Amino acid sequence: MKKKIALLVVLVMALSFCFSGCGNSDKVVINVLNWGDYIDEELLDQFTEETGIEVNYQTMATNEEMLVKLEASDCIYDVCFPSDYIIEKLIAKDLLHEINKDNIPNIANIDERFLDLSFDPGNKYSVPYMWGTVGILYNTTMVNEPVVSWDILWDEKYDQQIFMYDSIRDSIGVALMKEGYSINTRDEAHIAAAEAALIEQKPLVLAYLGDSIKESMINGDAALAIVYSGDAMWCVDPEEGNPDLDYAVPETGSNLWFDNVIIPKSSQHTEEAEAFINFLCDAEVAKANTEYIGYSTPNKAAMALLDESYTENPIYNPPQEILDKCEIFHDLGDFINVYNDAWNNIKGQ
Amino acid sequence: MVKKLRNFFKGTYLGLMLVFLYAPIIVLMVFSFNDSKTMGNWTGFSFRWYEALFRDSTIMSALGVTFSVAIISAVVSTVIGTFAAIGLNSMRKRPRAIIENISQLPVVNPDLVTGISFMMLFAALGIRDGYTRMLVAHITFNIPYVILSVMPKLRQSSNMLYEAAMDLGCTPWQALTRVVIPDIMPGIVSGFIMAFTLSLDDFVVSWFATDGIQNLSIYIYSSARRGISPKINALSTLLFVAVVTLLLFINLKSIREEKEADIQRKKLKTKTR
Amino acid sequence: MKRTVFAYPYVVWMLIFILAPMLMIGYYAFTSEGAFTMENVVGALTNEMYMQVLLRSVWIALKATVICLLLGYPIAYLLSNMKKSTASLLSVLFIVPMWMNFLLRTYAWQVLLSPSGLLNGLLEVLGLPTQQFLYTESAIMLGTVYNFLPFMILPIYTVLSKMDRSLIEASHDLGANSVTTFLKVIFPLSIPGVISGITMVFIPAITTFAISRLLGGGKFMLYGDLIENQFITLGMDAWGSGSALSFILLVLVLISMAIMRKAERDAGEEGGGKLW
Numbered sequence: 001m002k003k004k005i006a007l008l009v010v011l012v013m014a015l016s017f018c019f020s021g022c023g024n025s026d027k028v029v030i031n032v033l034n035w036g037d038y039i040d041e042e043l044l045d046q047f048t049e050e051t052g053i054e055v056n057y058q059t060m061a062t063n064e065e066m067l068v069k070l071e072a073s074d075c076i077y078d079v080c081f082p083s084d085y086i087i088e089k090l091i092a093k094d095l096l097h098e099i100n101k102d103n104i105p106n107i108a109n110i111d112e113r114f115l116d117l118s119f120d121p122g123n124k125y126s127v128p129y130m131w132g133t134v135g136i137l138y139n140t141t142m143v144n145e146p147v148v149s150w151d152i153l154w155d156e157k158y159d160q161q162i163f164m165y166d167s168i169r170d171s172i173g174v175a176l177m178k179e180g181y182s183i184n185t186r187d188e189a190h191i192a193a194a195e196a197a198l199i200e201q202k203p204l205v206l207a208y209l210g211d212s213i214k215e216s217m218i219n220g221d222a223a224l225a226i227v228y229s230g231d232a233m234w235c236v237d238p239e240e241g242n243p244d245l246d247y248a249v250p251e252t253g254s255n256l257w258f259d260n261v262i263i264p265k266s267s268q269h270t271e272e273a274e275a276f277i278n279f280l281c282d283a284e285v286a287k288a289n290t291e292y293i294g295y296s297t298p299n300k301a302a303m304a305l306l307d308e309s310y311t312e313n314p315i316y317n318p319p320q321e322i323l324d325k326c327e328i329f330h331d332l333g334d335f336i337n338v339y340n341d342a343w344n345n346i347k348g349q
Numbered sequence: 350m351v352k353k354l355r356n357f358f359k360g361t362y363l364g365l366m367l368v369f370l371y372a373p374i375i376v377l378m379v380f381s382f383n384d385s386k387t388m389g390n391w392t393g394f395s396f397r398w399y400e401a402l403f404r405d406s407t408i409m410s411a412l413g414v415t416f417s418v419a420i421i422s423a424v425v426s427t428v429i430g431t432f433a434a435i436g437l438n439s440m441r442k443r444p445r446a447i448i449e450n451i452s453q454l455p456v457v458n459p460d461l462v463t464g465i466s467f468m469m470l471f472a473a474l475g476i477r478d479g480y481t482r483m484l485v486a487h488i489t490f491n492i493p494y495v496i497l498s499v500m501p502k503l504r505q506s507s508n509m510l511y512e513a514a515m516d517l518g519c520t521p522w523q524a525l526t527r528v529v530i531p532d533i534m535p536g537i538v539s540g541f542i543m544a545f546t547l548s549l550d551d552f553v554v555s556w557f558a559t560d561g562i563q564n565l566s567i568y569i570y571s572s573a574r575r576g577i578s579p580k581i582n583a584l585s586t587l588l589f590v591a592v593v594t595l596l597l598f599i600n601l602k603s604i605r606e607e608k609e610a611d612i613q614r615k616k617l618k619t620k621t622r
Numbered sequence: 623m624k625r626t627v628f629a630y631p632y633v634v635w636m637l638i639f640i641l642a643p644m645l646m647i648g649y650y651a652f653t654s655e656g657a658f659t660m661e662n663v664v665g666a667l668t669n670e671m672y673m674q675v676l677l678r679s680v681w682i683a684l685k686a687t688v689i690c691l692l693l694g695y696p697i698a699y700l701l702s703n704m705k706k707s708t709a710s711l712l713s714v715l716f717i718v719p720m721w722m723n724f725l726l727r728t729y730a731w732q733v734l735l736s737p738s739g740l741l742n743g744l745l746e747v748l749g750l751p752t753q754q755f756l757y758t759e760s761a762i763m764l765g766t767v768y769n770f771l772p773f774m775i776l777p778i779y780t781v782l783s784k785m786d787r788s789l790i791e792a793s794h795d796l797g798a799n800s801v802t803t804f805l806k807v808i809f810p811l812s813i814p815g816v817i818s819g820i821t822m823v824f825i826p827a828i829t830t831f832a833i834s835r836l837l838g839g840g841k842f843m844l845y846g847d848l849i850e851n852q853f854i855t856l857g858m859d860a861w862g863s864g865s866a867l868s869f870i871l872l873v874l875v876l877i878s879m880a881i882m883r884k885a886e887r888d889a890g891e892e893g894g895g896k897l898w
Contacts, residue, residue, distance in 0.1 A: 031560075031561050035571070035574055036568075036570075036571035036572035036573065036574045036575065037572050037574060037575035037578075038574075041407065056561055057407070058560075058561060058562075058563055059563070059567070059568065059571035059572065060556070060567075060571050061570055061571045061573065061574055062854070064854040064855055064857070065556070065854060067857055068465070068468075068557070068853075068854065068857075068858070069560070071857070071858050072468060072472060072560075073472045074471075074472045074475075074477060074560075075560075076477070076479075076560045076561050077560070077561075089857075160754070166835065166840045168855055202841070205839075205841070206757055206839065207756075207757040207838075207839025207840060207841060208839060208840030208841060209835075209836075209839060209840065210573075210835070211573040211574050211575075211576070212573070212729070212732065212836065214575075214576060215387050215388065215389065215576050216732075216736065218387050218390060219387065219389045219390055219736060219738045220738050221736050221737045221738055222737075231575075234575075240385075240386055240387075241387075334859070336855070336856060336857075337856065337860070340851065340852075340855055340856055343851070343855075344671060344672075344843070344848065344851065345671060347840065347841070347843040347847070348671045348672075348674060348675050348843045348848075359700050362696065362697075362700070363697065363700060363712070366693065366697055366716075366771075367715065367716070369768070370716065370719045370768070370771070370772075371719055372730075372734060373719075373727045373728075373730030373731050373733075373734060373768075374719050374722055374727070374730070376730040376733050376734055376740070377722065377726055377727070377729070377730040380733070388729060388730070388733050389732075389733040389736065389738070389739065429631055429632050429635060430632070432628040432629065432631065432632065433628070433629045433631075433632030433633075435625055435628045435629070436625055436626045436627065436628035436629025436630070436632070437626075437629050438625070439624070439625040439626055440626050440629065446883075448629070448633060448636070450876055450879070451636055451640055451641055452636065452640070453821070453825075453875070453876075453879065454640050454641075454644055454872070455640060456821065456822070456825050456826060457825050457871065457872055457875045457876070458644075458647075458829070458868055458871075458872065459829035459831070459845075459846050459849050459850070459868060459871075460829070461831070461846070461849060461850050461853060461854075462647060462849065462853070462864070462865075462868045463643075465647075465853060465861075466643030466644060466646055466647050467639075467643055469643060469646050470639070470642055470643040470646065473646075485639060488635075488639075489635070489639040489640060492632065492635070492636075494822065497777065497818045497821060497822060498776070498777055498780065498818065500814065500818065501777060501780065501781045501814035501815045501817075501818050502780060502781070502784065504814050505781060505784060505785075505811075505814070511625060521625075525628075535780045535783060535784055536780050539713075539776045539777065539779075539780045542714065542717060542776070543717075543773065543776060543822075546717055546720045546721060546772075549720075549721055549723075550720060550721075550723065550724045552724065552725070565723060566723060566724070566725070569723050569725050569726065570725055573725065577725070577726065577729060581723070581726060582726070585722050585723065585726060588721070588722075589718075589721075589722060592718060592721060593718065596711060596714055596715070596718070597711075600707060600708075600710065600711040603707045603710075604705075604707040604708065604711075606707075607705065607706065607707045
């Protein structure tokens with residue numbers, strides 16, 4: 001018996017040594033940190049075939065968790081996909097590598113509408129990857145009125161029928177938009193108003209959820225929920241999701257968000273990382289990727305290749321007049337503490 | 350009659366508790382055969398997730414990391430923890446209390462704090478290899494659980510045992526391995542099982558402590574964004590079936606052995622008579 | 623050779639991998655821009671909402687621990703009275719569900735408890751009105767008990783299984799009935815296991831965070847969520863406040879453990895002592 005155990009231990013040790021050690025070859029390996037399920041993984045193999053650069057692919061679930069990794073003094077990642085306001089923060093902290101655009105000729109494929117945005121003027125540090133809006137996902141069998149305003153989330157008719165997003169910026173943002181304030185406000189009175197609105201709303205809310213909102217909505221557990229447009233794409237899909245669901249961006253506007261590709265300053269393989277970004281900006285690659293993920297691509301060359309079910313779909317490709325009313329998140333600096341206190345008060349009630 | 354009734358109640362109680370513990374497991378096993386991607390929405394029977402599972406190299410390598418870390422960390426922490434418990438048990442009150450309290454820190458601290466503190470420590474020590482980081486972190490949070498499992502057994506067993514063995518001519522090592530350790534074996538085994546369980550299931554500490562490597566929990570947590578793939582349900586079903594088969598196999602063997610021993614004993618009794 | 627030597631490897635490990643990182647957390651809790659400050663700790667202690675959340679977490683953890691003990695002790699006791707081979711099989715069966723991933727198990731509970739879920743489906747079939755199980759405080763309780771029950775069963779079972787049977791027989795021979803035997807002999811002797819069990823359930827239960835989020839629907843903020851919020855949402859600049867929160871918890875737990883250890887000593891003198 002003891003011998004068997006000893007044998008087992010030796011075996012496992014040997015095996016694990018292989019896991020950690022066998023991958024070392026002369027090839028360059030870039031460490032990519034992405035959101036879960038946010039790339040068509042077959043593209044990674046294609047990239048390695050085309051360039052000979054290996055990809056060590058890692059995933060995470062929230063912007064904030066990613067930020068912790070990028071701020072670490074021994075950050076190992078070469079490519080990452082954070083959202084707008086996080087990029088702004090990373091730039092302010094001087095943690096990003098200035099991209100050499102000569103290595104990314106495919107950046108010409110990107111729609112000018114999504115370049116040179118306020119969080120990264122001149123796209124010195126980031127290249128757009130995916131974008132979308134925040135809106136209301138609703139079940140048409142339970143909601144018999146047009147969804148045009150954030151106020152519907154405060155309607156007592158939908159008592160215990162509402163899912164809010166368990167995220168400070170998104171939920172307080174919705175309350176701010178309902179009250180008619182900017183989602184980047186630094187006015188404590190505005191935050192106090194949003195806090196009061198969310199506390200007033202709390203009895204109507206079935207739950208504050210993260211990722212599980214989508215599956216719960218598909219299963220018909222509630223009437224209304226806040227979701228990102230890209231996620232709404234598969235929730236309303238008749239095969240994968242529930243055909244009773246629909247998605248609307250309130251007429252008064254909403255949050256417009258971007259996930260861009262960046263290279264941390266600590267990266268040792270910036271040229272290879274830039275080759276990877278260039279690969280992602282290729283029209284065919286971007287098309288395959290957006291079809292796999294369901295999020296909207298900022299790549300106009302890829303848009304030209306996509307069929308009508310994408311390009312004519314208002315969830316995937318909302319009209320410009322809606323986008324004009326939308327606002328992008330900015331980094332709040334220390335003022336996030338005020339938001340956080342408000343959020344703690346709402347959740348801690 | 351009363352005895353029968355009592356046995357019936359005992360059986361029912363254990364049965365109900367097992368149902369409670371296994372209800373969600375059965376749910377996730379059933380949905381591994383679901384045609385649809387969403388759990389809770391049954392659209393038809395299918396093996397497609399099992400086929401997809403074996404083609405998914407990310408899941409397979411995460412599986413390898415998870416199990417090798419769980420086994421190695423459980424073995425190492427059981428060894429260190431058992432010896433620590435034996436040593437602690439014969440220490441004087443003061444140093445013992447101090448060490449025991451510090452040992453509790455990983456249990457007391459939220460996983461998140463433990464994880465972040467590891468992140469800072471590894472950066473300071475310059476340990477960069479993701480696998481090593483994960484292993485060290487898991488061993489560290491496992492040890493207190495091993496100590497907690499072994500300690501009660503040590504208190505139960507007599508302090509004299511070790512000295513008696515030495516008086517009878519054992520070396521300290523022999524006294525330990527032949528007398529003390531067999532006596533506290535159940536505690537060691539349950540400590541090992543707990544360590545293994547905790548390591549298998551850990552997400553938070555692993556996520557913060559390591560870079561560039563992922564175990565199943567990290568994979569599952571980060572893929573929850575688009576709904577956990579039923580491939581994971583399929584994987585869990587396979588693992589579950591494998592574990593239960595193995596357990597039954599081992600235990601049926603020991604049940605049989607026990608029965609044989611019983612028969613032998615009875616024979617012996619009749620002979621002596 | 624003294625037996626204390628056996629603890630030395632662990633002591634070294636402990637100093638490097640437990641104490642050192644904790645000192646770093648302590649450093650964050652008591653400094654602000656490099657200078658010593660009590661600001662973080664005092665700030666956390668005087669924040670009414672934080673303390674309310676802490677109380678709620680301790681209360682939920684306490685209830686969950688009591689339920690685990692009430693459910694788990696009989697299981698451990700029944701197991702310990704069985705044939706050794708059957709008992710060891712069953713005791714492992716009680717922990718095997720924990721080998722399936724935590725998040726998956728919790729999602730499965732969501733499927734069971736949700737408004738359109740299996741439990742409500744069952745109620746409908748029986749002609750009963752459907753209930754809102756998910757996103758309630760009871761759901762958090764259920765999730766906590768579910769995830770920690772095996773950690774209560776195992777240590778108690780370990781202690782009970784090796785208990786000296788002759789003590790029980792002696793008690794019966796001396797005329798004690800089953801209840802008295804249990805209260806005066808079996809339970810006192812199992813206290814080390816009970817204490818291990820309580821430690822492994824109560825303390826982690828205070829800081830568990832995913833359960834309240836997934837089964838409680840994020841409506842009942844617990845201390846674990848709060849600490850996570852401070853560390854993650856506010857980022858590195860606010861680690862002081864998060865560290866202070868975990869430091870407060872640490873002190874609280876160490877105090878309660880000291881009390882428990884004293885109770886254990888007293889119980890040991892009463893139970894074990896009197897027997898001889």
